[in-house]
Amino acid sequence: MTSQLSQIKWGRVALTTVLVYVISFVTVFLIVTGYATYLAFQMRGAPDRNLINAFANQYAPWIGPISLILFTFLGALWLGRRVETSTQLHGLIVGILVSLVNMLLGGAGAFSLGTLIATVLIIGAGWLAGRLTVKG
Secondary structure (H helix, E strand, O other): OHHHHHOOOHHHHHHHHHHHHHHHHHHHHHHHHHHHHHHHHHHOOOOOHHHHHHHHHHHHHHHHHHHHHHHHHHHHHHHHHHOOOOHHHHHHHHHHHHHHHHHHHOHHHOOOHHHHHHHHHHHHHHHHHHHHOOOO
């Protein structure tokens, strides 16, 4: 096990983890901003903040975890294609680190059932992407 851990490219894993989390956050932000822009065009002026807040409160709690799962899978796939060995382990570690960052930065609902389910799915997405890129 220690020989496998010594083969991990920790810099790439950390960079992938940060990129996955940032891209997921930006995706949620862009979706809410897009809705606000749509409202602004529809009303031909300043959009109603209450509608934007209602949209963000209703959709962001499930768009965030879905985008984290998707981008964890894509990030682990990307990483798995760039490392020579232990692709499955790299994907698993990316999934674990992304889920840890999500729990640490998740706020008040960090230890809910939804977060537990998202954590399992994020780790599973990383592992699956690593599994799909196994070489040899």
